[in-house]
Amino acid sequence: EAGVTQFPSHSVIEKGQTVTLRCDPISGHDNLYWYRRVMGKEIKFLLHFVKESKQDESGMPNNRFLAERTGGTYSTLKVQPAELEDSGVYFCASSQKTGELFFGEGSRLTVL
Amino acid sequence: AQSVTQLDSHVSVSEGTPVLLRCNYSSSYSPSLFWYVQHPNKGLQLLLKYTSAATLVKGINGFEAEFKKSETSFHLTKPSAHMSDAAEYFCVVSDVLRGGYNKLIFGAGTRLAVHP
Numbered sequence: 001e002a003g004v005t006q007f008p009s010h011s012v013i014e015k016g017q018t019v020t021l022r023c024d025p026i027s028g029h030d031n032l033y034w035y036r037r038v039m040g041k042e043i044k045f046l047l048h049f050v051k052e053s054k055q056d057e058s059g060m061p062n063n064r065f066l067a068e069r070t071g072g073t074y075s076t077l078k079v080q081p082a083e084l085e086d087s088g089v090y091f092c093a094s095s096q097k098t099g100e101l102f103f104g105e106g107s108r109l110t111v112l
Numbered sequence: 113a114q115s116v117t118q119l120d121s122h123v124s125v126s127e128g129t130p131v132l133l134r135c136n137y138s139s140s141y142s143p144s145l146f147w148y149v150q151h152p153n154k155g156l157q158l159l160l161k162y163t164s165a166a167t168l169v170k171g172i173n174g175f176e177a178e179f180k181k182s183e184t185s186f187h188l189t190k191p192s193a194h195m196s197d198a199a200e201y202f203c204v205v206s207d208v209l210r211g212g213y214n215k216l217i218f219g220a221g222t223r224l225a226v227h228p
Contacts, residue, residue: 004155035216043156043202043218056215091156101216103148103156 002026004104006092012110018080021107025074025094031055032075033101034067038088046090049075082111114139116203118219126227131175131190133222135203138184144206145186146216147177151199159201162186173197198226 005024013019025032034046046065047057051072060067064083069075079086089108093101119134137143147159160171167179177188186203203219 035218042220045207045215045217048215093156100158100161105153105155 004092004094004102006090006104006107008107009105010108010110012112013082014112015084016081018078019082019109021077021079021090021092021109023075023077023092023094023104025092026102029094029096029102030072031095031097031101032069033093033095034075034077035091035093035103036088037091037106038085041088043091046077079109082109084111087111114141114143114205114207114217116145116205116217116219118201118203118222120222121220122223122225124225124227125193127195128192131188131193131197131224133188133201133203133224135186135188135219136184137186137203137205139205145177145179146204146206147171147175147186147188148202148204148218149199150202156202159188193224193226195226195228198224200224 007022011019030051032049035043037043045059047067048055049069052069066078087110089106091103091106093103095101115138117136142164145162148156149159150156159175160169162169162179170176175190177186179186200221200223202221204216207215
């Protein structure tokens, strides 16, 4: 069975550009989460979907970040416009109702 | 608010010697605690979890952790390190107020190096 997959694995963009990260959760997992680790800091929660609904988006840093999960399957996280401080690794995870979170390998974003 | 503190950013051991990765937590409630591991270019993998059952928790790959409420600690141990244990380890507490099991609060991580 496929795990959580994330694309791209690494993205390098210039400040002011737009980047869209994609996450495909494990099939059948209604819960989908985004976390990120910026340089030298802890991994931090961004938001949580249950199916297509945002359950908790308290960790989203500002309105330059937009997460969607149309149809309750895969999710995208768009950063527009990207700033230097957005550089880091963005992790996606999925879970069944209250079960273990399964993480993807992360998408590394470098903003120059 | 809940938080975790990993007391060592780097730990270096020789193969075959014991591993101790230290973690202290802060929680107003009975916490759920976890250890995750990230090997290079891999995703985060759950090693073990404590959810108010037995205080000594056994995980995968020979790791275990002991929940000590009096010391607010949840240290990770392994009797004998293997080269394949070299990775970054994260102590994690769940935010009971908001997301229960699902909203995780991570420590800063401890990089474990294992030397031959």
